[in-house]
Amino acid sequence: MAQTSPHITLPDYPNEIQADPRALHYTEEELLKMYSAMRLARVFEEKLAALYRQGKIFGAVYLGMGHEATSVGCASLLQKGDLFSTVARNLSAWFYRGVKPEHVMARWFGKNQEPSRGRELGLFLADMENYGIAPYHNGSMASWIPAGAGYALAFKLRKQPNIFLAFTGDGATSPGDFYEGLNFASIHKLPLVVICEVNQFAYSTPPEKQMPVRNVADRAPAFNIYAETAFGNDLFTVIEAARRGIEHARGGNGPALIEFKTFRQRGHGEHDDCSYVPAELRKFWEERDPIAMYRRWLVERAKVNRGMLARIDEVAARQVEAAVEYAQSLPYPKPESVTERLFAASPHDTKPEDRTNIYEPIEHPAIPSLMAAQDRSSGEHF
Amino acid sequence: MAQTSPHITLPDYPNEIQADPRALHYTEEELLKMYSAMRLARVFEEKLAALYRQGKIFGAVYLGMGHEATSVGCASLLQKGDLFSTVARNLSAWFYRGVKPEHVMARWFGKNQEPSRGRELGLFLADMENYGIAPYHNGSMASWIPAGAGYALAFKLRKQPNIFLAFTGDGATSPGDFYEGLNFASIHKLPLVVICEVNQFAYSTPPEKQMPVRNVADRAPAFNIYAETAFGNDLFTVIEAARRGIEHARGGNGPALIEFKTFRQRGHGEHDDCSYVPAELRKFWEERDPIAMYRRWLVERAKVNRGMLARIDEVAARQVEAAVEYAQSLPYPKPESVTERLFAASPHDTKPEDRTNIYEPIEHPAIPSLMAAQDRSSGEHF
Amino acid sequence: MANITYLQAISSALREEMRRDPDVFIIGEDIGMFGGAFKITQGFLEEFGPERVIDTPISESGFVGAACAAATVGFRPVVEFQFIDFIACALDQIVNYAAKCYYRWGIQMPVVFRGPTGGGIHAGPYHSQNPEAWFAHTPGLKVVLPSTAKDAKGLLIASIRDNNPVIYLENKFLYRHYREEVPDEEFITPIGVAALRTIGSDLSIISYGGAVHLCVEAARVLEREGASVEVVDLRSLAPLDKEALLESVKKTSRALIVHEANLTAGFGAEIAALIAEEAFEYLDAPVMRVAALDVPVPFSPPLEMAMLPSVDKILAAARKLLAY
Amino acid sequence: MANITYLQAISSALREEMRRDPDVFIIGEDIGMFGGAFKITQGFLEEFGPERVIDTPISESGFVGAACAAATVGFRPVVEFQFIDFIACALDQIVNYAAKCYYRWGIQMPVVFRGPTGGGIHAGPYHSQNPEAWFAHTPGLKVVLPSTAKDAKGLLIASIRDNNPVIYLENKFLYRHYREEVPDEEFITPIGVAALRTIGSDLSIISYGGAVHLCVEAARVLEREGASVEVVDLRSLAPLDKEALLESVKKTSRALIVHEANLTAGFGAEIAALIAEEAFEYLDAPVMRVAALDVPVPFSPPLEMAMLPSVDKILAAARKLLAY
Numbered sequence A, B: 001m002a003q004t005s006p007h008i009t010l011p012d013y014p015n016e017i018q019a020d021p022r023a024l025h026y027t028e029e030e031l032l033k034m035y036s037a038m039r040l041a042r043v044f045e046e047k048l049a050a051l052y053r054q055g056k057i058f059g060a061v062y063l064g065m066g067h068e069a070t071s072v073g074c075a076s077l078l079q080k081g082d083l084f085s086t087v088a089r090n091l092s093a094w095f096y097r098g099v100k101p102e103h104v105m106a107r108w109f110g111k112n113q114e115p116s117r118g119r120e121l122g123l124f125l126a127d128m129e130n131y132g133i134a135p136y137h138n139g140s141m142a143s144w145i146p147a148g149a150g151y152a153l154a155f156k157l158r159k160q161p162n163i164f165l166a167f168t169g170d171g172a173t174s175p176g177d178f179y180e181g182l183n184f185a186s187i188h189k190l191p192l193v194v195i196c197e198v199n200q201f202a203y204s205t206p207p208e209k210q211m212p213v214r215n216v217a218d219r220a221p222a223f224n225i226y227a228e229t230a231f232g233n234d235l236f237t238v239i240e241a242a243r244r245g246i247e248h249a250r251g252g253n254g255p256a257l258i259e260f261k262t263f264r265q266r267g268h269g270e271h272d273d274c275s276y277v278p279a280e281l282r283k284f285w286e287e288r289d290p291i292a293m294y295r296r297w298l299v300e301r302a303k304v305n306r307g308m309l310a311r312i313d314e315v316a317a318r319q320v321e322a323a324v325e326y327a328q329s330l331p332y333p334k335p336e337s338v339t340e341r342l343f344a345a346s347p348h349d350t351k352p353e354d355r356t357n358i359y360e361p362i363e364h365p366a367i368p369s370l371m372a373a374q375d376r377s378s379g380e381h382f
Numbered sequence C, D: 001m002a003n004i005t006y007l008q009a010i011s012s013a014l015r016e017e018m019r020r021d022p023d024v025f026i027i028g029e030d031i032g033m034f035g036g037a038f039k040i041t042q043g044f045l046e047e048f049g050p051e052r053v054i055d056t057p058i059s060e061s062g063f064v065g066a067a068c069a070a071a072t073v074g075f076r077p078v079v080e081f082q083f084i085d086f087i088a089c090a091l092d093q094i095v096n097y098a099a100k101c102y103y104r105w106g107i108q109m110p111v112v113f114r115g116p117t118g119g120g121i122h123a124g125p126y127h128s129q130n131p132e133a134w135f136a137h138t139p140g141l142k143v144v145l146p147s148t149a150k151d152a153k154g155l156l157i158a159s160i161r162d163n164n165p166v167i168y169l170e171n172k173f174l175y176r177h178y179r180e181e182v183p184d185e186e187f188i189t190p191i192g193v194a195a196l197r198t199i200g201s202d203l204s205i206i207s208y209g210g211a212v213h214l215c216v217e218a219a220r221v222l223e224r225e226g227a228s229v230e231v232v233d234l235r236s237l238a239p240l241d242k243e244a245l246l247e248s249v250k251k252t253s254r255a256l257i258v259h260e261a262n263l264t265a266g267f268g269a270e271i272a273a274l275i276a277e278e279a280f281e282y283l284d285a286p287v288m289r290v291a292a293l294d295v296p297v298p299f300s301p302p303l304e305m306a307m308l309p310s311v312d313k314i315l316a317a318a319r320k321l322l323a324y
């Protein structure tokens, strides 16, 4: 039925970061902050994989290894008041925003950690106050695009100079919500930036079975929005493309769709043997690991001292070990707590007085009849 | 919020049919068959409007006046085995396909007329055997695009040389189903032809509030499909554009999206006062009434004898009067029939014998436990 | 006090809340210049402007998701469905985003989903449905169904001020067929308190929404026949006023449940189950239900009337129970 | 006979029907080369080819609508939902196209919608839901929920051969945690016939789907305590085997209803309502229900276990009823 995936033709992406350090205006601290977040996420996820295999954590485990440049690069561009939403593979973006690894680990262990109190997977997080991470419904793919349009609408109604940045996957471009959300955002020229990480698969499905277009950006004309397609494993290529999209949206010109080609280095989840992943494809992308590329660039081009990086690596390793200890030391949520916090208190919640007199007769009941619809006395009915 | 509709700029569509009769290969009979269907629908709908105002028919009434060229033009291209679906404004397409006006009228009166037996509005019809009109769910806009993809899929699986033609409105291009249906159809290169009648409004909403693009055809790149935009009130322009789309689809090249600019001459429904319709817009389109244009062309360019047309007009008028008499003479469905035909009989419907021995013990019940998910004994669980 | 229709009561509640609270906005199809398919928001665009009266493309899932999001950052959106039937297109966002957000993250989502439900106007299978059971079965949603103009206003104001997602279901037959005296000033009808439409001691008829009117009419006929009937109007299904309905049943020992939605697995089953568990000792007769037949809502009036609950059907069941 | 898992039973039913009937095709996400998220269609692509094992983009509403249409022109599609939670995205096509087509036009639509339901594997709020009540409330749909490997096979074959839309709900915990002897040859389990999992005279426990296993376990404990318990497994909710469940209750005079979906307005309410109306005379005790708590399904195991029904919860309710 579907055209079978053509003999894969690999793009000609370089395996080195291109940017000239002198042309970039980053302090070493800024450069290392990005490296630390990427590195920490990588080590954290390697640990998660091990814990999963050991049966030490619950449920399924989904990892974002390979998405560190797209995640951190985009997160690094967020400004005060901006909000964003992440999908399954943006852990490094959380860390860049200051999310504590021990808190994430505690969630993976199902412990009593705010804000989810053990109700949601460690994979998901919503905390607008502390990190600008907006809630959405993490079940159905693309459900976050209408939500993103709603946050962007809120900014526009409040005349705030902010944007909403929504990470999304290639598979998540197929549901109707992707279309309805971007369509609404474009009609109202809302500051929504969709970052689409095309990591070669949606579970086991390759892009050519997912979409009739070569690039997700080819969808842009349907929405009349700004779009770009770029290499997602070169941190600075990501930053430049994302910046153009963000400036477009922040400038009041409507949504932007920035597509990054990258690779999901692990299975869809840790249970997935990836038998469907062509070896040459894997080889191509593993030679372009975003962290390795960045690390090489830092040492060889930006002349960052190796020792400094080694220390960051050590710190990351220790942080992850500490996170596991913290998680294990934390209590589980109390079973009784399961029914708490379902409804928020409201000003007019029922009080006993409300029941004092509930007799309110209906004098003239209205009863449908065969001819009801013909009664035009009170104007059109619809 | 939404950009307010700009001072309307009118297209430069001519108010005369352009085609040269000598260049067309129609017999007079074929030309008149098209005229008859258009004319009959017009008279029929004028009658419906009157019956509505007199409170003689039930519920709301939606009319397709102005859509006769798009409806009949496209219907005239259907071949044996092709299927199609209509929306609210394609009555003339039904008549062209041979649907009996008295049966349609009987449905509007809620009488016991097959196939709906009074269960569905006169507005809708599904009868594949007799007319090639496919069923879909007539509630939610665009629900028929996934259905259309399914019929096209059936043709492809059976290797039939047929196409599915789905009429749709401009507003119905916004729901996710429009996107999901066309996306699926394009990935599988299915013979689906979507005829989009842009009649300037979706209920009261103009296209510029409905979509961020100028033309519905601008959406085509998102699906990588064939698309055209054409004037929908010139019968032969419609036929030529639709023919190109149909040939594209029938040729195994995947879906086509053919957009026609036309005008909804009445309100969304007969209850609608149309206060929102700019006078100049109405004037422009009424000067381009598809039936008037075609009639003039028949007389002045195709040299069809006026008397012949006058007779067709009379016949149409008489058919409509007869349809009303037929409808009024028909009985209502019996109230008891309301619970009939909900489920189709199936080969294994329960028989008394099935209940003879229903004791089937479970020897080793499977009980979830805290640690269940960690049991990897039998391979990954998901 | 003014004598206004059920529809006007909904408009006035919306208008007053929008005047009072700048964070309230309305969003939906054709609600702006056109004033909505049923004209509930007539004049709102002129008064509140396009930033608070937001016309949308036909994209229920899209604008529901957007409204939910805006509700988590301080807005109080009121979403209009042109017909409630189309809420099926947005079900995922409602049951998975709106219903679960506060439970998962402690982030409030004050959003109201409102639209016309019900039949009796010969609108056919796609413009007559009553989906309340889907939502009453979804933890995290409040479900409100006013049966009078006064409640329509008081409950809508309460719904807009509620800090949770509220499904506010209007009965479209009542829009222009029911009118009564309604206070001009703002007032609140708390969500979760039932009303007694008649008081009686022989039989409890428990209902909600448009069907309450059939029950009141039936109660009158039965009074004339010498029976004393209590009609309990639940007004909301979540939260549910269990006390009120159980108290009534414990008093009368006979329960009849009536709703317009089709019978099987309708919300009436939940009420019957509660009674069968918590008022069992008090029952002198089986718990009965009158509801629409289990078929789509047919267009043709004789079929539609046969399908919908009616005063006669209620009377037949009530007489059985009273004679039991 | 072969000793196979619940999951293998589903695969074998699908495979046999596809071998027998060329009009059967399967459609869903990752069902081809990958064999499906749970590997139910492993090897199907190789055997039946891409024209009968159709991988789709992530578009539940789109491929459901397409499958429904194909079913009206002679095909018998089986639609896989990767997790049943995502059926919410396709609800409109299912309740408005599939459920109503035959009633409106007399055009048959033999289509099966199948997918994994239920919790107990710590998959969180979006991979653990039980939506059967939505569909049981929708006229025109059959709703089937096998609890054993044998039924999984027999009911799936019956569902595929049925001429109506069938919602076939699998319990994902049972996939690999339950195995039993299942006939190799084709056989049918008719839709609409309940099964007795234990036979008893003191108490009827009525259940369906995965929860039946909890009931059987509880029944055993109660037997040891000297009580004689009958476990009625409905196997399908629409059509519902009313006779079987009422017969059991009339015999035992005590009814406990158990399901995994959350309590309020769950299908258990319908069962309780039927009993309260049609077996009222026979009841010696209130009708009780044990079901999940009315909250989303939480991820953390202690919370999930507290939320879900359990053998202990069933025992507690059963003992109350037996002592009544």
Ligand SMILES: Cc1ncc(C[n+]2csc(CCOP(=O)(O)OP(=O)(O)O)c2C)c(N)n1
Pocket: A087, A088, A089, A139, A140, A141, A168, A169, A170, A171, A172, A173, A175, A199, A201, A202, A203, A264, A268, D029, D058, D060, D082, D083, D086, D089
């Ligand atoms: C509506 C819906 N259908 C199916 C799924 C099951 N599912 C979860 S993730 C996934 C693949 C997503 O692929 P993509 O968007 O490319 O993200 P990636 O996993 O590659 O990061 C699928 C099919 C879902 N979550 N939602």
Ligand SMILES: Cc1ncc(C[n+]2csc(CCOP(=O)(O)OP(=O)(O)O)c2C)c(N)n1
Pocket: B087, B088, B089, B139, B140, B141, B168, B169, B170, B171, B172, B173, B175, B199, B201, B202, B203, B264, B268, C029, C058, C060, C082, C083, C086, C089
């Ligand atoms: C999902 C959905 N939302 C809302 C409606 C209500 N509705 C019925 S027709 C209509 C306008 C349709 O406009 P268009 O597609 O342009 O068709 P036209 O009426 O102009 O022929 C609307 C909003 C609907 N039927 N379905």
Ligand SMILES: [Mg+2]
Pocket: A169, A170, A171, A197, A198, A199, A200, A201, A202, A203
């Ligand atoms: Mg992907």
Ligand SMILES: [Mg+2]
Pocket: B169, B170, B171, B197, B198, B199, B200, B201, B202, B203
């Ligand atoms: Mg239109």
